[in-house]
Amino acid sequence: MMQQREVTDSHNTTWTCVQAYAGVETAATAEAVERSATNQGGVTVVCTPRGGAQTVRLELASDWQQNLSDEELQQAIAAAR
Template sequence: MKQREVTDQHGTTWTCVQAYAGVDSAAAEQATELAQAADGSVTVVCTPSGGAQTKRLDLAADWLDSLTDDELKNALDAA
């Protein structure tokens, strides 16, 4: 499972992973494909290290490679 970690301006470390990405099965693979929206976005779940609540983000399908840390932090702030 590929994931990214970023630390925001409050010192909270967020671990972000695409929904369904860590499950190894044919059903999970199909769910991942079906989870992609018509505009090409996917749901990314970000879990905090501290007392903040988990956030769900709609990001471009290539978010792991194309999104900078600052862009990911801005998406977390906006959520």
Template sequence: MTQREVTDTENTTWTCVQVYGTLSQENADKAAELTEDTNGEVTVVCTPSGGAQTVRLQLPKDWMEAVTDEELANQIEAQQQ
């Protein structure tokens, strides 16, 4: 499973993983294709290290490479409001 960690301005560390990321790579790729929306985005779930609630984000399918840590943290914070 490929995951990514970012820390927000509140010093909370978030672990983000694409939905179906726990599947084998072949199955995860197929699931991502099936769940990709019309804008080419996929669902990413980010789980905090502390007391905050998990958030779901819609991000470009290449979010691991294309979205910076700062952008990811900003999207998480915006989703919490």
């Protein structure tokens, strides 16, 4: 199951964030996930605003789902825009 999180920023925009390649189990995907992991053991997360404006790509710790607060996620999105 693909994990995703929704967060609303200071401009009242709701963003849906999902780890890139999450939930697709193939050999090619496993390789892509390996390549998408950063040197610090992070992962690529894609956040899409409601309404479909420009998406942002974030490099976050692999435990972002559990350990990144909504405020930290909002800050990462703002910094990437």
